[in-house]
Structures are given as C-alpha cells and as structure tokens.
Amino acid sequence: MASSEHPAPAGAGGAAAGAAPVATRASRRSSGSAALREFRPEIQGLRALSVGVVVIYHLWPGALPGGFIGVDVFFVISGFLISGHLLGELRRTGKVAIGSFWARRIRRLLPASLLVLVVTLVATLIWVPLSNRADELVNIGASALYAINWVLANNAVDYLAQNNADSVVQQYWSLAVEEQFYVLWPLLLMGTVLVAGWVLRRRIDADSWKSLRPFVVGVLVLVFAASLIYSIYLTATRPGAAYFNTFVRAWEFAAGGLASVAVMWLADRRKLDRSSRGMRVVSAVVPWVGVALIAVSAYTFSGALPFPGIVAAIPVVGALLVLLVDPPASERFGLRTVSAFWPVKSIGKWSYSIYLWHWPIIVFFPLVFGVGIGIKAGIALGLLSIVVGALSSRFVEDPARYNRWWAAKRIRSYAFALGVPALIVAVIAANMTFIQQSIDEAANQATTQLEQPCYGANGILDQGACPDVFTATEPIDTAYASQDLDPNWCLVQLDNVWRNCTYGDPKGPNGTIAIVGDSHAAAMTPSFDEYFKTQGWRVVTYTRFGCPGLTTVPEQMVGKDAAEQIACTDWTKDVLADIESRDDIDVVAYTDWSRAYFTSDDPGQLQAFRDEIDANWSAVQASGKDVIFVRDVPGNSVGDVPTCLAGITVPAAAPCSNPRQKAIIDDTVLQAVAQNGDIPLVDTSQYFCTDETCMTFVGGVVTYADNNHMSNTYARSIAPHLGRDLTAAIESFGR
Missing domain, CATH: 3.40.50.1110 (SGNH hydrolase)
Known part of the structure; x- marks a missing residue:
C-alpha cells in the first residue's frame, strides 16, 4: 500500500497594517489545514505497526493470522492524509490543482514501485517455472498498469484460478487500489465544488470553506455509506472478489477523509484545551485503544472471517482513534512519544519500500534456494526486508520525491508514469508471444501422436x-x-x-x-x-x-x-x-x-x-x-x-x-x-x-x-x- 507523506507546510507571508482583515481571514482559513500539515510522529508509528503485522503475517501466517488488516489501516491513513492535503488546498484557494497533485503522486509512488516491478520481472524470467510463468507475466503486466486488483478479483471467481498460488506481485493489489483512489478522489472533490457552486449560486473561492464543508462532508458520508453497504453485500455473496474490489474498500478511504475534516473542524473551533487534565487523559489513552484494536484484529482475525465487510470496521476504527487525537508532545508514555523513537519512526518512514520489497524477498527465497521458510530464515528475511526498504527509501524514494529537475515540469512525471509501464508491458508481450508459440507447437505435436502405441x-x-x-x-x-x-x-x-x-x-x-x-x-x-x-x-x-x-x-x-x-x-x-x-x-x-x-x-x-x-x-x-x-x-x-x-x-x-x-x-x-x-x-x-x-x-x-x-x-x-x-x-x- 502506498505510504502518503505529509504535505509540506505552505509558506505564510506577513501583512501590512492596513491589510489586517485579509490576514485574519487567511489565518482562519489555514488554521485547520495546518493541523494536518503538522508532522505527527504517531502516524509513522501507525505505519510501522501496519507494515509490521503484514510482514509477520506473510512470513508466519499461523502466528498472526489476521495480519492482512494492516492494509486496511494504510487505506485509512491514505484517506486521512490525502483528503487533508486536497481539502487544505481547497480551503486556501477554492480549487484543487489536479494535474500537480497527480504529478506529485507519480514522483512519490512510482519510482520505487516500478523498480521493484522490474526486479520482480527479471527474477520471474529466471526462477519462476514455465508452468507458472505465463500467469505471472500477466500479473506483472497488470501491476504495471495499476489494475492487478481487478485481475485478482476475477481470479477469485474463476474456479480454475482459485487454487493458484499467491502471485509474485500479490502485494501490488493494494497499491493499485490506492492509485485508483488517487485518480478518483480529487475528481470527486472537484465535482463536489462544482455542485456546491451550482447549489449556492456563487463561485467557490478561498472564502467559501464554511459553506462548502457541508457538501464535502455529505459526499464523504455518501461514499462511506454506499461503499460499506456494498462491501457487506459483496463479502457475503462473493467474498473472494470482494477482497480486491476498489469500491468495496472506498469506505475506508472515506473514513480517513471524514477524520481529516473532523480534525480541521476541531482546530478551527479553538475551544479544546489540550493541556487540560481531561484532554491529557483522552490524548494519552485513546490512541493506545486504537493500537489495541489493530493488534487484537491482527491476532484474532483469520481468513475464515467474511472480510472485509463489517468486520473490517474494527481495525478501521482503531486507525481512526489514532488519527483523530492530536496529543501534546510532552506525554511520557504517549503514542506520540513512543513513535518518535528512532526504530519506530524509521520503520514508519521506510514502510512503503518495506512493503514493496518484502513480498518478492519472501516469494523468491524458496524458488532460489529450494527450501522452505523456517523461523531463522523468516527472521533473516524480515530483517533483509527492512534493510532493503531503508536503502530503497534513501536512494530511490527520497531523490525522486525531491528532485528539482523532475518536479520542474509535470510532463516529465507523466512521461515516466506512462513510459516505464509501457516498456514493462512490451517485454512481457514479447515473452508471452514466445511462450504461446511454444504451447501451440506442443499442442499440434500432441494431436499427431495420439494414436502412437505408447503415447498417453x-x-x-x-x-x-x-x-x-x-x-x-x-x-x-x-x-x-x-x-x-x-x-x-x-x-x-x-x-x-x-x-x-x-x-x-x-x-x-x-x-x-x-x-x-x-x-x-x-x-x-x-x-x-x-x-x-x-x-x-x-x-x-x-x-x-x-x-x-x-x-x-x-x-x-x-x-x-x-x-x-x-x-x-x-x-x-x-x-x-x-x-x-x-x-x-x-x-x-x-x-x-x-x-x-x-x-x-x-x-x-x-x-x-x-x-x-x-x-x-x-x-x-x-x-x-x-x-x-x-x-x-x-x-x-x-x-x-x-x-x-x-x-x-x-x-x-x-x-x-x-x-x-x-x-x-x-x-x-x-x-x-x-x-x-x-x-x-x-x-x-x-x-x-x-x-x-x-x-x-x-x-x-x-x-x-x-x-x-x-x-x-x-x-x-x-x-x-x-x-x-x-x-x-x-x-x-x-x-
């Protein structure tokens, strides 16, 4: 799942004495979004927890049978941060620069994900048996096109594919869901702006947030309710397909979006004294309750549950309890303090790359070395995932994210997003053509031999x-x-x-x-x-x-x-x-x-x-x-x-x-x-x-x-x- 960074704080210029009323309005407009732009260590801690349970689940499913819920937590985090970013821009300017937003997402997510995909493609051509190679090439191609979740959803209702082993790019399903979210979410918000402007009979601008907010909340509630109902229905009737369905998961992103609106609203009211005894108790206890809900879900859930459905609400609520509470930094044993420790903070920072790399490391280990994953090998592979994730974050994610040349023109980001996947698909198509020719020749040869005395x-x-x-x-x-x-x-x-x-x-x-x-x-x-x-x-x-x-x-x-x-x-x-x-x-x-x-x-x-x-x-x-x-x-x-x-x-x-x-x-x-x-x-x-x-x-x-x-x-x-x-x-x- 994609790890969404906190948007960088926007600069705030001073104002002349005569412009004081304007400055005051700008201050009011930016106060809520500033609450989201502020770096919050507990979110890195939440990421570290999420990627940790996923990795443990993939290494030892029996030890943490519900570790798959880490993906749901990431979806909530992404909904919270991305919604906060977009809504902050909306309340400051009255619009969303969709082209710039997509370009930033490309620079943030695709360099690392496409690098892992290329490495996985090479490893597949070397180590995956011919019996599975064609299917895996299709999956890699679908991952390059950000559609692997729909392929896996289709396989889940394809009787012949139901017993297939997990794909070498299985982890990309959640990335595909997030990438589809990043495409649709700003369009949904801009559509909301247009509808609000039509209903209010006014142009939406930087002073329209108070009037616009009910429309935004209404749309988020509608998405949340419709998606949750659909999730419950599809999970009950076609659980395999439901798991990978983008629309089944949309309510988790919407929940994060509603949390971001709530945090803005609370910041705007300026009526909560975070230093009061009651608020200190709340801020110290509530996030840990959220962590406990996530941990209990990871330990007690299993593949036998009808998931996601309503059951997914437990880890989702756990994530929301962490995100909604903005504790003071002075708490000695608060989640914010624990999350600021270097190991937790670092794993949270590296979580995106760790998630990308851990799966091919786990999948290809038995193929390369011909042995299963025991306790010692599992620990080694888990540590290797962290090391490789850290290196990927340092030398791939960060340079691509902050490179000025790349950021100077959006067309460069879009060319990368289209060109590299096209190259991957071309390589796959060439290999698939070769495989298919071999299969056709074998089929023809089999037909000619059917009547041979010792054949079959x-x-x-x-x-x-x-x-x-x-x-x-x-x-x-x-x-x-x-x-x-x-x-x-x-x-x-x-x-x-x-x-x-x-x-x-x-x-x-x-x-x-x-x-x-x-x-x-x-x-x-x-x-x-x-x-x-x-x-x-x-x-x-x-x-x-x-x-x-x-x-x-x-x-x-x-x-x-x-x-x-x-x-x-x-x-x-x-x-x-x-x-x-x-x-x-x-x-x-x-x-x-x-x-x-x-x-x-x-x-x-x-x-x-x-x-x-x-x-x-x-x-x-x-x-x-x-x-x-x-x-x-x-x-x-x-x-x-x-x-x-x-x-x-x-x-x-x-x-x-x-x-x-x-x-x-x-x-x-x-x-x-x-x-x-x-x-x-x-x-x-x-x-x-x-x-x-x-x-x-x-x-x-x-x-x-x-x-x-x-x-x-x-x-x-x-x-x-x-x-x-x-x-x-x-x-x-x-x-």
Missing part, C-alpha cells in the same frame, strides 16, 4: 510393449502442460445460471448421452467427444464449476458458502427437471470430483447423503433414462502437477506420483452407486494407476493440468479406452 494412456494399457512409459527421459514442457485444458469448456461459471452444449455426433442416430457433473466432468468431456462422434451418439453436457449435480439440499454442499450452496442446488434442480423432461436423452453419465463432496464424521449424515443422491438417480431412472457413474480421476497430493514436474531432474521414473491407497478411495458418492444397485461403475483408475502407484506422467503426457483436473491431451488419449468401457456399460442395459 495407450502406454499404460500395454506396459509390456512400453517398458518406460512412466519415465521422463527429457525435460517436460510444463508451460504447455499447465495450459492443457479446453479454453472453451462448456461450464456454468460461479456467477452464471445455465449453459449446456452438444458434442459427439450432433445428429445422434444411435442415441444421446448426457454428462452431468462439475469441472472434472468437463475435463473428461473431450474423451466422450472424441469417441462418440465416431459411434453415432450425440453428447450433451450439464456441468457447473464446483457442483456435482447430485443434491438439491443446500446444507449437504459441505464446505461451500451459503450463496454457492443455493446456486449449486438450484442448478441441480433445473438439471434434473430438464433431463427428466427430455425424451431424446437415453443415458446419463455422472462424474465429478466425488471425494470433495459429502464429507462428515456423522454416519447418520453420510447415510442421508447417500439416500438423497440415490433418490435423485432413481428419479432420472424412473423417467426412462439409464444412469452410469464414471469414477473420478485418482486423487493427487503433490500440489500443482506441472509445477511439481518442472522441478524434477531427468531421467526420472514415476515423477510426482501418488500411492494408490491414498489416491483411490471409497467415497460417499461411490457408496451411493452401490446402494442404488442398477448403476454400472466405469473405473478410470486403470488409465492412471498400477497396483501400487497412480501416475502424473504417462507415455510422455502430463495427466493433470493443475492439481486435480485431467489434462485435455490425456483425456483425448483415454478416449478409445474409456469409450469402449462406456459402450459396454450401455450395452448392459440392453440398448
């Missing part, structure tokens, strides 16, 4: 003729493997209601088979398509991300939030009704990530799961359709398979494989198959497993495109074998 599943089913079918003898193209999923999957997304498609032989002279299930069913669809289009069968799909299509009871979708439970079960009801009403469907093949659903330690609950699944299958059977269940692909415990394979040294026998006893389990859905008694089970384990081991690399093909979905190439390689098994099951019904 052909090899595992004829191990006698293919003795090295599980051995990687040369480096694996993991860039292709990580992208080896059908980009046009016919899947209902998390935020959609209905979609189905037709595969196989569109005319279907011999019949129609429907596929029902989740994304694992969609990953298996190429097998159905490849085989049945040569057999005169039409294939129709009913597939939805994260939804097995087996239950109409929301509570039985264990592990899903309320919105997902309802969306999934409503879709399942529609699927059942559609299938039962269609006379053209002959066979319904169910398949899904069955081990991921219907889990419980209660035997009675498990039986309820089986009964409801069986009842839904029985309803389909009663409508004249035959039902088949295709066993899911074996489970995988090695994480993202292409990434795992990217780290092997060839030759490697059975790399990244899994013990069969863990990969093949008798889950609740399979038990429901047995309970029904009239549903053939088509077992896919023979295409992946020996008697003891289930493979992730078979016959030169990576079997999984991520940590659980079968790759498109492998699905096509099993097509003739799975097709024959499906045909046998269909023939068992007498069709």
Whole structure:
C-alpha cells in the first residue's frame, strides 16, 4: 500500500497594517489545514505497526493470522492524509490543482514501485517455472498498469484460478487500489465544488470553506455509506472478489477523509484545551485503544472471517482513534512519544519500500534456494526486508520525491508514469508471444501422436510393449502442460445460471448421452467427444464449476458458502427437471470430483447423503433414462502437477506420483452407486494407476493440468479406452 507523506507546510507571508482583515481571514482559513500539515510522529508509528503485522503475517501466517488488516489501516491513513492535503488546498484557494497533485503522486509512488516491478520481472524470467510463468507475466503486466486488483478479483471467481498460488506481485493489489483512489478522489472533490457552486449560486473561492464543508462532508458520508453497504453485500455473496474490489474498500478511504475534516473542524473551533487534565487523559489513552484494536484484529482475525465487510470496521476504527487525537508532545508514555523513537519512526518512514520489497524477498527465497521458510530464515528475511526498504527509501524514494529537475515540469512525471509501464508491458508481450508459440507447437505435436502405441494412456494399457512409459527421459514442457485444458469448456461459471452444449455426433442416430457433473466432468468431456462422434451418439453436457449435480439440499454442499450452496442446488434442480423432461436423452453419465463432496464424521449424515443422491438417480431412472457413474480421476497430493514436474531432474521414473491407497478411495458418492444397485461403475483408475502407484506422467503426457483436473491431451488419449468401457456399460442395459 502506498505510504502518503505529509504535505509540506505552505509558506505564510506577513501583512501590512492596513491589510489586517485579509490576514485574519487567511489565518482562519489555514488554521485547520495546518493541523494536518503538522508532522505527527504517531502516524509513522501507525505505519510501522501496519507494515509490521503484514510482514509477520506473510512470513508466519499461523502466528498472526489476521495480519492482512494492516492494509486496511494504510487505506485509512491514505484517506486521512490525502483528503487533508486536497481539502487544505481547497480551503486556501477554492480549487484543487489536479494535474500537480497527480504529478506529485507519480514522483512519490512510482519510482520505487516500478523498480521493484522490474526486479520482480527479471527474477520471474529466471526462477519462476514455465508452468507458472505465463500467469505471472500477466500479473506483472497488470501491476504495471495499476489494475492487478481487478485481475485478482476475477481470479477469485474463476474456479480454475482459485487454487493458484499467491502471485509474485500479490502485494501490488493494494497499491493499485490506492492509485485508483488517487485518480478518483480529487475528481470527486472537484465535482463536489462544482455542485456546491451550482447549489449556492456563487463561485467557490478561498472564502467559501464554511459553506462548502457541508457538501464535502455529505459526499464523504455518501461514499462511506454506499461503499460499506456494498462491501457487506459483496463479502457475503462473493467474498473472494470482494477482497480486491476498489469500491468495496472506498469506505475506508472515506473514513480517513471524514477524520481529516473532523480534525480541521476541531482546530478551527479553538475551544479544546489540550493541556487540560481531561484532554491529557483522552490524548494519552485513546490512541493506545486504537493500537489495541489493530493488534487484537491482527491476532484474532483469520481468513475464515467474511472480510472485509463489517468486520473490517474494527481495525478501521482503531486507525481512526489514532488519527483523530492530536496529543501534546510532552506525554511520557504517549503514542506520540513512543513513535518518535528512532526504530519506530524509521520503520514508519521506510514502510512503503518495506512493503514493496518484502513480498518478492519472501516469494523468491524458496524458488532460489529450494527450501522452505523456517523461523531463522523468516527472521533473516524480515530483517533483509527492512534493510532493503531503508536503502530503497534513501536512494530511490527520497531523490525522486525531491528532485528539482523532475518536479520542474509535470510532463516529465507523466512521461515516466506512462513510459516505464509501457516498456514493462512490451517485454512481457514479447515473452508471452514466445511462450504461446511454444504451447501451440506442443499442442499440434500432441494431436499427431495420439494414436502412437505408447503415447498417453495407450502406454499404460500395454506396459509390456512400453517398458518406460512412466519415465521422463527429457525435460517436460510444463508451460504447455499447465495450459492443457479446453479454453472453451462448456461450464456454468460461479456467477452464471445455465449453459449446456452438444458434442459427439450432433445428429445422434444411435442415441444421446448426457454428462452431468462439475469441472472434472468437463475435463473428461473431450474423451466422450472424441469417441462418440465416431459411434453415432450425440453428447450433451450439464456441468457447473464446483457442483456435482447430485443434491438439491443446500446444507449437504459441505464446505461451500451459503450463496454457492443455493446456486449449486438450484442448478441441480433445473438439471434434473430438464433431463427428466427430455425424451431424446437415453443415458446419463455422472462424474465429478466425488471425494470433495459429502464429507462428515456423522454416519447418520453420510447415510442421508447417500439416500438423497440415490433418490435423485432413481428419479432420472424412473423417467426412462439409464444412469452410469464414471469414477473420478485418482486423487493427487503433490500440489500443482506441472509445477511439481518442472522441478524434477531427468531421467526420472514415476515423477510426482501418488500411492494408490491414498489416491483411490471409497467415497460417499461411490457408496451411493452401490446402494442404488442398477448403476454400472466405469473405473478410470486403470488409465492412471498400477497396483501400487497412480501416475502424473504417462507415455510422455502430463495427466493433470493443475492439481486435480485431467489434462485435455490425456483425456483425448483415454478416449478409445474409456469409450469402449462406456459402450459396454450401455450395452448392459440392453440398448
């Protein structure tokens, strides 16, 4: 998150005796804004606390599970300082010099952030495996364009991207939010000035603050209320997307803005005696209460909370309690005194650079050295983040911020803000083009090899003729493997209601088979398509991300939030009704990530799961359709398979494989198959497993495109074998 400096004090000239009334008005106008321009050490202490909890959270999430709230505190600080700066200028001049403001923001924020981004780009090209490199390049490009938060928000509702590891530029999401705030906030204030001038029927000038202030407060309250309501709503319905959404976070900036107006107002009234006993108690205690709220939030919150939503109000209030109280400097144990200590003050000053550098240091350490982060390594990385942050602040932030040549013409700042990101994006585009060409070539090569006797599943089913079918003898193209999923999957997304498609032989002279299930069913669809289009069968799909299509009871979708439970079960009801009403469907093949659903330690609950699944299958059977269940692909415990394979040294026998006893389990859905008694089970384990081991690399093909979905190439390689098994099951019904 961007660290917003205190604006430098404006100069104040003397006045001749005859101009005393004018000087008095100027004095009144500047008194409130001076309260914000005064350097306040406790704000540096607040920054030091915020960056500290974030760094600790990233190093040891279990030690400080709510450390992510440090970002929210920074948002409040930025709203307070930037609003104070803009409003101070507004009350002194009656306008905001937006162009100059943006140029100062560029000089303050972008030199350090773009330097870290360039270093991260180079490190990505050197150390990030090919299996993840394309995604990371996209993220770096989005960071350069100040839009990474929207990419991450989209990934949060993209089922396939939900299990992705944190990006190497994950920390830039909050910078993007702040940069968007810096663009929109002065425009909002100037819009307020225009509206106020229209309503008041007067030109807003340096003497208009008293009349203008209610409009400013009204707009800030409106932004605060609308954003908070939206935050609560989106956090409840789409929590992943809500976390990175700029409009969900706007209320935190507005809260800081309202605090800045309050501080100005209090300073203008000149009725508070800060030296009185009561005020000394307030100024000594209240900021520490704010610090306590932030600390308790960092220690007690976790990723299981619906965040941000209303829960974020606790650390936000904590930050406001620090910002609203302007204590005297004479307090011995006050927050201002503690914040003035060199270590606290320095970390606060360096907080922006520390935040920028700590994440790539943490992320690339395991990639470079091949080891995890323990206590000793974590302490070393934390100290290194502080040292590098201090150097970056001293030799990058400060020179760029105060350089007279750069500040002389705004065009230089704007050229930098546009030119360097453009260069970064150009480098990324060149690398993405190279990667995509390699992927396209690999895809074409895979298509030509599908019928080779030892390629893919052909090899595992004829191990006698293919003795090295599980051995990687040369480096694996993991860039292709990580992208080896059908980009046009016919899947209902998390935020959609209905979609189905037709595969196989569109005319279907011999019949129609429907596929029902989740994304694992969609990953298996190429097998159905490849085989049945040569057999005169039409294939129709009913597939939805994260939804097995087996239950109409929301509570039985264990592990899903309320919105997902309802969306999934409503879709399942529609699927059942559609299938039962269609006379053209002959066979319904169910398949899904069955081990991921219907889990419980209660035997009675498990039986309820089986009964409801069986009842839904029985309803389909009663409508004249035959039902088949295709066993899911074996489970995988090695994480993202292409990434795992990217780290092997060839030759490697059975790399990244899994013990069969863990990969093949008798889950609740399979038990429901047995309970029904009239549903053939088509077992896919023979295409992946020996008697003891289930493979992730078979016959030169990576079997999984991520940590659980079968790759498109492998699905096509099993097509003739799975097709024959499906045909046998269909023939068992007498069709």
